[in-house]
Amino acid sequence: MPVIRFVREGRDVECYPGENLREVALREGIELYGLKGQLGNCGGCGQCITCFVSVMDEAGQEALTARTPVEDSKLRRRPEDWRLACQALVETSVMVLTRPQVRLPDADNRLKAARQAPLPTGPVAWPAPPEAEELTEEDKEAATTDDEG
Ligand code: FES
Numbered sequence: 001m002p003v004i005r006f007v008r009e010g011r012d013v014e015c016y017p018g019e020n021l022r023e024v025a026l027r028e029g030i031e032l033y034g035l036k037g038q039l040g041n042c043g044g045c046g047q048c049i050t051c052f053v054s055v056m057d058e059a060g061q062e063a064l065t066a067r068t069p070v071e072d073s074k075l076r077r078r079p080e081d082w083r084l085a086c087q088a089l090v091e092t093s094v095m096v097l098t099r100p101q102v103r104l105p106d107a108d109n110r111l112k113a114a115r116q117a118p119l120p121t122g123p124v125a126w127p128a129p130p131e132a133e134e135l136t137e138e139d140k141e142a143a144t145t146d147d148e149g
Helices: 021-027 035-039 069-074 107-116 137-148
Strands: 003-006 011-014 052-055 082-084 094-098
Touching: 003 021, 069 082
Parallel strands: 003 094
Antiparallel strands: 003 011, 052 082, 052 094
């Protein structure tokens, strides 16, 4: 499965291909928002422009779905590697910096360390499907009755 490397937080988080970057971050307790976004955000509708992330590796631009028209409009004056987390779906492993507008302490060393550890190209494995449970005689009988009637 894809891995999202959150550089500021120093965490790697696994997700399913196609998951929304904002939702994964919130689920994992990653602080996506600065003060403005903490006080109020649009809940992922692409309207508040507070869920910025910077994609830190060049290959990462293709790891996320393409910019949406909302992002094209809202990010006109922002760096090209910035995305709105609520608009981006994760396709393969990617390295991102949350709140890129906020200085990253010891940035050089942290970025160097984040880039040195290889990211899995993903998706590499899917969770095993649940084992099919054995049907009891009652279940089989009920299924037969349902088919007949
Ligand atoms: S959460 Fe408002 S723009 Fe992403």
